[in-house]
Amino acid sequence: MQLEHAAIWCSDLEAMRAFYCRWLGARSNAKYRNAKGFESYFLSFDGGARLELMQWADVSTDPPSAERQRLGLAHLAFTLGSRAAVDSLTAELVAAGSVCVGQPRQTGDGYYESVILDPEHNRLELCA
Known part of the structure; x- marks a missing residue:
């Protein structure tokens, strides 16, 4: 499947x-x-x-909150292939005005990731 x-x-x-x-x-x-x-x-x-x-x-057009999680879609994860790519794209997105709610870091479940909000505050994990 x-x-x-x-x-x-x-x-x-x-x-x-x-x-x-x-x-x-x-x-x-x-x-x-x-x-x-x-x-x-x-x-x-x-x-x-x-x-x-x-x-x-x-x-409904009620805006989601950047500060709180909500029921429904939790996040979308995109693999970028390397820590350097995660760091680079995170910095580019922040410089372009995107909100970073999770700085690049090693997680306990084995990912290196950052969390960025898209233009409508959906959480995107950028992973390596």
């Missing part, structure tokens, strides 16, 4: 698409729209993983 994709409801679909494509190397399909106002992109990553970014007026 294989996970096909994960999905995130977005308030700014275009900003989220641009973030994942620019910073995490995603490749996007053309935008899908239906008659009910639902819009989405599927983003593909090396190795076959996909992320669906979705927007629809009927979904």
Whole structure:
């Protein structure tokens, strides 16, 4: 069995698409729209993983909190291949205005990781 994709409801679909494509190397399909106002992109990553970014007026737009975890999606983890790559991308993202809620560190379960918030405060683990 294989996970096909994960999905995130977005308030700014275009900003989220641009973030994942620019910073995490995603490749996007053309935008899908239906008659009910639902819009989405599927983003593909090396190795076959996909992320669906979705927007629809009927979904709550209450902003998530950067300070607290919440029920639902906990995080998305992206492997970068080396500690140097984690350190470098973390620094680039912070310099570009992203919020870092977990500085690069060795974790107890064997990862070297940092935690960055995407434009809508979803937690992204950058791992080696």
